[in-house]
Amino acid sequence: MSQGTSSAAVLVEYGAPLQVWNLPIPDLESGSILVRVEATTVCGTDAHMAAGGFPSISRIPLVMGHEIVGRIVELGEGRTKDAMGQSLQVGDLIAWSYAWCGECFWCNIAKQPTLCPNSKSYGWGGADETPYLLGGFSEFAYILPKCKVVKVPSGLDPAIAASTTCSLRTAIHGFEKIGGVSTIDTVVIQGAGAVGLFALAYALRSGASRVITIGAPKERLELAMRWGAYSVLDIEATTHEERVQAIRDVTDGRGADLVVECAGNSAALTEGFSLVRRGGRYLVLGGQSTGEPAKIMGAQFNIGQLHVAGTVSADISHYYRALNFADQNQEIYPFAALLGNRYPLARASEALKSISSGHELRPIIDPHLKVKL
Ligand SMILES: [Zn+2]
Ligand SMILES: [Zn+2]
Structure with missing residues (x-):
């Protein structure tokens, strides 16, 4: 069953402004999850990649953004629990790790899944093929069956939560x-x-x-x-x-x-x-x-x-610890100080420029914010 479309800011050409595309929301395969993106924060890596800094590992066209939290809209068949074993419900705010294959030397023998050569990361490619929505500069995101997920603590602002999922x-x-x-x-x-x-x-x-x-x-x-x-x-x-x-x-x-x-x-x-x-x-x-x-x-x-x-990246245990650290220590360290302005999809390129110039640490992409005319 087709579920409509999602607006997304897409990198079509390295060094060029992002374009807002309407991408299909795919049918859910077993174990996948569809989320409404609540906040995405922009990272220096995003700007570096958009400028063409990682041509061998990024593939255009791509939906940008890897620091994301989203609210569950629909759960694929068989996806009932998070990485803690707690039940997942429509409406839960979650973060998720990249999809590692679980079938290779690094995943199973070395126990270093962040080195998995078959991993699927977010914000690095695939806007032209199903499931399209593998990035945070988008109204909706598609969580692959192999991504592990954790719930965002209820007291944590979604943008702060998003910023913890990378740095x-x-x-x-x-x-x-x-x-x-x-x-x-x-x-x-x-x-x-x-x-x-x-x-x-x-x-x-x-x-x-x-x-x-x-x-x-x-x-x-x-x-x-x-x-x-x-x-x-x-x-x-x-x-x-x-x-x-x-x-x-x-x-x-x-x-x-x-x-x-x-x-x-x-x-x-x-x-x-x-x-x-x-x-x-x-x-x-x-x-x-x-x-x-x-x-x-x-x-x-x-x-x-x-x-x-x-080290590079992290597994789901580190996402869990990062989110809980931020939740439990936000009185001591007001992490909102790291956040920048809030940008709609149509102005996402400005957010990339802002982080490149050092003007902001973590600009926020709010894909549901409409441009004021
Ligand atoms: Zn990042
Ligand atoms: Zn693997």
């Missing part, structure tokens, strides 16, 4: 992989974007002795201080030597116990190895895939006895 869940996955945070740790966060600020909040609530944020601009560093950073270092107003010295000054000359790279550039990655203490830990979340590579001496790993780890 915070990725940070939580990373902290898990690097072995968590202890009460004697001095933690340095490189980057004051959404990932860096969520990582700051998470490290603080995990009991870190001190968390120091390195980044820019000034307003975000002020936010980091309000959220409880021990100190901040403005990347635009300090030299590399000054930053290294500042970290050594507060750690008896040792360096940080844990450094978390959330900046996504080679200069930060290279610098991080000067900030971490011997025998310390370095978590790489931002990474970098273009431009000059970082230069690192092998001795920093063996003589320095470093533990280095990196």
Whole structure:
């Protein structure tokens, strides 16, 4: 049974403005879910991809947006429970992980589903083939049978919830992989974007002795201080030597116990190895895939006895933890400070420009907002 159409902002050509298309709402296959998108937040990755930054893994035309929460409109046959085992009902507000195949080495043997080569992500392609609606810049989204879902806590604003489904869940996955945070740790966060600020909040609530944020601009560093950073270092107003010295000054000359790279550039990655203490830990979340590579001496790993780890994306357990962390800590960290303006589909390209220019951290796409004439 055809269920009508969904307006969606579609990337048709890299570097060109998005177009609003009316896409078919497909019939539900067993185990799938149709949701009404309640909020989608825009990520730096969206803007990078729209500009043509990932041509080998994105496929146009595509419905943009991977930070999404939606309200259940219809449940496919057999889809009765969420990842907690709780029953799902029409009207529930949910978030969902990407669809991993469950039939490969990474899914089953390595237990690293975020490395599944057969995964289907949201916001990366398929607007010209069924089920069409695999992105958040759309009135409705189609949740594939292999996506695991969790309910959004009732006290959490949908846009804040959406913003946690990329940055915070990725940070939580990373902290898990690097072995968590202890009460004697001095933690340095490189980057004051959404990932860096969520990582700051998470490290603080995990009991870190001190968390120091390195980044820019000034307003975000002020936010980091309000959220409880021990100190901040403005990347635009300090030299590399000054930053290294500042970290050594507060750690008896040792360096940080844990450094978390959330900046996504080679200069930060290279610098991080000067900030971490011997025998310390370095978590790489931002990474970098273009431009000059970082230069690192092998001795920093063996003589320095470093533990280095990196993660991308997350599984449903991290989505669950991210949503609940945001819900339980929003009084301490008013996460709405990360959100930007609210854009209708017809102005989604402006949201991409805004995040590229650094004007907003997390613009919101509200697909049901109509353009005022
Ligand atoms: Zn994202
Ligand atoms: Zn797989």
